[in-house]
Amino acid sequence: MNLMKIEVLGTGCMKCKRLLKNVEVAVRELGISAEIKKVDDITEIINRGVMLTPALAIDGEMKVSGRVADVKELKEILKG
Amino acid sequence: MASKPECACGDTSALAGGKKRIIFPCAGTANVGLISNAAAFQLTDEGYGVSTCIALLGSGDPGLKRRIAEADEIVIIDGCPATCGAKIADLQGVAIDQYIVITALGIDKVYERDYTEEEVERVVSAVWEGKGRSVDEATISCDNPESDRDSGCGCRGNC
Numbered sequence: 001m002n003l004m005k006i007e008v009l010g011t012g013c014m015k016c017k018r019l020l021k022n023v024e025v026a027v028r029e030l031g032i033s034a035e036i037k038k039v040d041d042i043t044e045i046i047n048r049g050v051m052l053t054p055a056l057a058i059d060g061e062m063k064v065s066g067r068v069a070d071v072k073e074l075k076e077i078l079k080g
Numbered sequence: 081m082a083s084k085p086e087c088a089c090g091d092t093s094a095l096a097g098g099k100k101r102i103i104f105p106c107a108g109t110a111n112v113g114l115i116s117n118a119a120a121f122q123l124t125d126e127g128y129g130v131s132t133c134i135a136l137l138g139s140g141d142p143g144l145k146r147r148i149a150e151a152d153e154i155v156i157i158d159g160c161p162a163t164c165g166a167k168i169a170d171l172q173g174v175a176i177d178q179y180i181v182i183t184a185l186g187i188d189k190v191y192e193r194d195y196t197e198e199e200v201e202r203v204v205s206a207v208w209e210g211k212g213r214s215v216d217e218a219t220i221s222c223d224n225p226e227s228d229r230d231s232g233c234g235c236r237g238n239c
Binding site: 010011013014015018021022025042045046050051052053054066067068070071072073 | 086088126208
């Protein structure tokens with residue numbers, strides 16, 4: 001089974017950090033295994049088509065953009 | 081060429097989580113009240129919402145009532161289970177969308193002015209995480225027989 005790949009895209013601002021932290025809490029509380037990656041390279045963010053950061057991608061699919069999702073919402077997203 | 085993405089930081093309105101939020105700290109004088117203020121200011125700085133004076137809410141200010149009517153979410157940060165902030169909101173007919181009690185986060189109430197950045201961060205993180213979205217009445221009420229002993233709110237039986 002492939003490991004879920006979670007990416008938080010943002011250039012390192014406070015909201016990006018908050019989203020990353022919320023993702024870590026959601027993954028921990030769900031007890032799932034996932035690879036969590038912070039993408040802060042502006043060129044990659046542009047190439048991924050993100051217009052508003054912070055953004056969240058699960059297995060390459062953009063799920064959230066321009067806001068910090070809370071843990072409850074993230075859990076729902078992660079559960080699919 | 082693709083345009084540079086915008087960052088939602090610093091925007092406390094539509095871009096900041098898509099919600100316009102007002103944050104009311106209880107602003108008490110014990111350590112947890114001071115932490116509530118510090119957390120509300122930090123949340124404002126981080127673009128979560130706008131910190132506003134709970135005393136102004138208590139006064140029934142019409143301008144604030146209009147702002148509340150236009151807001152998407154109301155956040156109350158109470159220091160202890162005396163729930164002064166929640167009670168003020170209730171008296172003014174204001175519905176709470178997220179409610180945090182600082183002592184419930186494992187921070188003891190003491191009648192001192194000292195607090196740490198870690199304690200403030202614990203409260204700020206809890207709000208960002210949305211921990212207070214499911215309000216449990218049992219955790220915020222002090223109107224029970226236990227309050228004449230010590231329910232942990234620090235009221236010494238007076239609430």
